[in-house]
Each structure stands twice: as structure tokens, then as C-alpha cells.
Amino acid sequence: MPVGLIPVLLPFLLLLSPLVALYSIARGARLTAWRLFVRGGAPVPVHDPQVARLKTLRTWAAVAVSIAVVAALGSLRDLDQHLTEHWATLLLTPWLLIASGPVVLGVLIWLAPPTRRATMRAALRGPLRQLGLFFGTLALIPALFYGLDLLNPSHVGGNLGTLLILACVVAGMWSVFLFLFASATVARTGFGTAAVHPATPALLTSVLVWEIAAIGGLPNGPPVLAYVLLVGGPATVTALSCWEISRLRSRYGVRLRG
Template structure:
């Protein structure tokens, strides 16, 4: 496996510039909708991008493995553990966020379970045990609520970070082969650009600015992908023909 630090740095800069351009557009022009709707819309775009990468990744990686000659196909298939782990981390974070939210909303009846048991184990008699059990129950609810709230924030931040890094690395498809992120990234950004073209703009900006913003990401990502392919070929001799064993 070839890990080029320059390519990794360029991917990080690409993501940072994209986030910076989005923030500049938001602060430079008024929003057409409320801030909450804008944030939710961006989260939907992020989830949609993950779905596109997931579908494109499954199709692309499957075609890549099936198109490779033996024993390369089996070798690439054995490396699928890393993309699967990247997906598993996201599902784990989302599951923890759902669990914490369910506790806070009372969807999981912890109170009923505790209320049906004598927390003092009968050590203080019926009346005293009831009072102490009530106090202990209240403390448990307060401490548990605070812990769940902290856990919810941590799980959301963790999931958001995993989503962003997953998109930046195309869910670690480079661990299967170095060329895969360069092929999948343009498909992702152009798909999102087409969807945004038919959607209403989030900010009241001039048409020229919106067009430049809409096309800037796909064009720059495509150019970077072409550069990655050329760098891998010129520095490491990695080509699509050699990757498939042709």
C-alpha cells in the first residue's frame, strides 16, 4: 500500500476550503430560510453525500474487484475490512446518539424499572425505604439525565466528525486500492452539484456567485483527482491497468 502524505494533505485542504467557502457564502449573504432549516439542510446534504459514496463505493469496489485478475481480486476483497470499519464507526456513533436521545425522551422506561424494585433492598423498613428509594431514584434521574445529555452531544460530534472524515477519504477505499478515491470523489461532488442545481439556493446571492460556488467544488475536486492519478502513476507506477493486472 502506498500512502502519499502530499495527497492526504491536499484532501484535507480540499475539505477545509469547501467548508470555508460555505461559511463565507453564509456570512456574506442573507439566508433565505432560518438558521435551523439551513443547518438541517446541510446535514441532509451530508447524509445524502454519504449515501452516494456508499452506493458508488459498493458498485465501484465490486466492479474493481471483479475486473481484477487473480490473485489481485482476492487481495482487494481481503482489504474491505477497512471501509467496513469506517462505516461501522458511523453507525456506532449514530446508534449511541439514538440511545442517549431515547433515554432523555423517556422512550426507554428506566423509571418504571427502577420504580418496581426496592433500591434499599429492604434495609430501612417500608416507609424509610420508600423515602430513601425516592431520593436515590431522583439522584439517579438527575445524574443519568446529565450523563445522557453529555453522551448525546459527544455522540453527535463523533458521528459528524466520522461523516466528514469518511467523505474526505471516501470511506477509506484507498485501503482497497490507491486509485479508488480519485475515481469516486468526482462522482460524489458532481452528483451533489446536479441535485443542488434543481434545488433552491440557501442564500440570496447573485446568480454569478451561486454558479461559481456550485461549479467550483466539482471542478476543483475533479482537477485534484486527475492530479492524484497522475502523481500515483509518475511517482509510484500505479495505473488502472496494473491495478487490474492487465
């Protein structure tokens, strides 16, 4: 870079440096969440590329429909409300999984032949481990702020106090990002419950979308369109889950009673 450009680019570099630092913190938290809940979890017993592609297509179709509805009927306030609901759903999904997962897993274990039940119960160790890690990512946030209160770096003074405050702020931001990425990851993997039964993620997904629809209520817009959006999203997800379970039975020999 020519030396003469440095004074010109310096204000832009100073402006971008906080964004670069924030991206680095978020990226580190995302990699940690991936190591804890994906690479460190149990491998998925069955991976169907066609089902995976259709799930991706359905996700992008849902995003496109949401954008089209907001653009056609909504305002900036509606857009803000839509984004708020999206974040609320992200944070709510793991807790719905924690509430609904034991019921679905209990039914699957009860339906299984007696010779399979012990193996399925033993496979619960993986999901329970991920559940403990998830609670750990949540507990890390108040623990860091409590540690900051005990340390009270502002009383140290000087450069050391400034560095301690900066380190605590960075650690707090990293812990928040870690919890958000952990929430998104366990919502996608279902705490690794596929290790207990390959059909568990599909069943959990079907239960969750109807629970979220019931909690969220009617979307904004004309009544007919609102009911179509309310029922259409969960219905398409349920149909896709039924197709996934059907393919597990026909192509891989996986049955709900097995």
C-alpha cells in the same frame, strides 16, 4: 488566585462551565471517532504530501469563496441557509458513499487482473468493519433514548434520580457528537476503501461532489455566478483527483487496472 477575586470571577465561571462541559463531551466523542475510524482502520497504502497540501489549499479556497459570496451578495438568511446546507452535506455524504462505494469498488475489482481480485476482495473486510461501526454509532442514539425511557429516572427521585437524568443527557449528547464526528471522518477517509485500491478515495471524491451538486441544485446569486459555483467546485475537485491518480501511476506505479 487572590481570594478576593473569587466572588468577582464566580459568575463568569458559572457561565462558562456549561461550555467547558460541552467541549469536554465533544472532545471525547471526537477522540472515540478517531480511534474507531482512523487509528483502528487500515493504513493508507500511499500518502503523497504534495497532494495532501493541495487538497488542504483547495478546501480553504472553497471556504474563502463561500464566505466572499455570502458577504458580497447574501444576507443573514443566506448565511443561515449556507450553514444548513453545510450540515446537510456532512450528514448526506456517508450515505452517498454507502450507495456509490460498492459501484466504484466493483468496477475497480472487475478491471483488476484475475490474480489481484482475490486480494482486493479480502481487503474489503476493513471497509465493511468501518461500515458496521458507522451504523453502530447511528444506532447508539435511539438506543440511549430508548434506555432512558425504560429507566425513567424521574421516577427514582432525589439525588439519585437527578444524577441518572444528568448521566443520560450527557450520554445522549455524546452519542450525537460521536455520530457527527464519525460522519465527518468516514467522509474524509471513505470508510478506509484505500486499502482495497489506492485510487478509490480519489474516484469516490469525484463521484460524490457531482452527486452533491446535483442534489443541492443552483446556489443563490446571479445566474452566471450560480452556474460557475455549481460547476466550478466539482470540476476543481475532479481535476485534483485526476492529478492524484496520475501521480499514483507515475510516482508509485499504481494503476487502475492493478
